[in-house]
Amino acid sequence: MKSPIIIRVKQKQIAELVSKGKRLDGRGLTDHREFQVETGVAGRAEGSARVCLGKTEVLVGIKIDVGTPFPDVPDKGVLTVNAELVPLASPLFEPGPPDENAVELARIVDRGIRESKAIALEELCIEPGKKVFIVFVDVYVLNHDGNLIDASAMAALAALLNTKMFKYEVKEGEIEVKPGYTPLPVKDYPIAVTFAKINDKLIVDPRLDEEQVMDARLTITTNKDGNICALQKGGYGYFTTQKILEASKIAKTKGAELRKRVVKS
């Protein structure tokens, strides 16, 4: 795997600090970096949000289109999540179709929104079996400094909350756009919390240099009731069951804290 060379000394330092319960930037093991959420940043999109999590920056734009539903769920709208690791964001990203990392990122964000039933897809049906709304969530990574998953999931949620749908009327099977907007029916607020395992310790919200030292990664997405709605383990190492259960408890409390701030913005 290709990665920018971090000096061995720094690598060793990160690992040593973590085993003492400290981190390079002075954060506690379960602290997130400072973050800002800004909504309505892309005027042509129905909804958008930019999240800066430390130096990691992610822009999410929502487009809404009309299309045909899936044959097995004819009465529900369609949710599509795509992620682009834009080459200008990091020397690690290359132009071309989404690679496995981009696909994984999109699918983790997708799973959080879908499984928590954050969008009331049944309200996005225009004509069962024929016409439904398709919600395109496009995740655009603008700067990569680690933990793209949490930043993307937060930005996606903020963008969905920011989304305005045009009002419409169905006349003889044709859609007629009417003036005014309604908000997208968002019913839940999934929040992803990502852990990295370094020297058998769990840290939250790894920076890029910490990701390069970590053994493995675990993302736990919780819904507004504090239940788990999506999980993803990544990286080449492993977790013990004790660590996983420990992480699930942290994810619940951390998720609740983050949710308050994202939903408010």
Next chain:
Amino acid sequence: MKKEVLKISKKKSEKLIDKKGIRIDGRELNKLRPIKLEVGILDNANGSAYIEQGKNKILAGVYGPMEVHPKHLAMSDRALLRCRYHMAPFSVQERKSPAPSRREIEISKVIKEALEPAIFLEYYPRTSIELFIEVLQADGGTRCASLTAASLALADAGIPMRDLATACAAGKVDGHLVLDLNDVEDKEGEADLPLALIPSLNAVTLLQMDGIVTLEEFEQLVNMAVEGCKQIHKLQKEALKAKYITVKEEPKE
């Protein structure tokens, strides 16, 4: 392979689990589907395995360690493991396009990452190990069954490993926590949690979930899946022994 017609039908009103706690395919809540494992079934591959788990039918083949193409991907300190999980177009009810879908790309990635901790990759620097998985018939839980077969194929290829990685799913169906979900339970149930375990290291190397569960249910599901893995691990070892014991006996004749 036996030819059989698959009809997975379920009326909307039908319950997935009856009052006695018996599931739609006749299993109890904490029972695995019948599993059949065979090792060394492909001629050209360095190692191979076949698994039937319920109605799943999956082939795994391993080539390598061998020269890396393209060359710049080679690593000076260890082997590169590459994995391709692929579903045959006829493996599911509606024909699946043979082009790799996003789901398949993701599953390939998580299977690769789940197997790496089990393999002594550092023994083969500058080489690659190629793992190919073909799902011939799918019935829910294919990523777990694929991983179980892939482990055996790697072992069959003679690649040194710390232990066999094993995978099994647990989930929530009709309000009950169940082991090893089939296709209908996966689609209609509330949650599905696939997990891979390297038993001797007590290492969970694959963990995913979709659906909604509470923290308590989550803990129970993890424990159930770990127990399921341990059962499958025994079957894996038997399957490996079955092949190599017969090989050993052949020269006598």
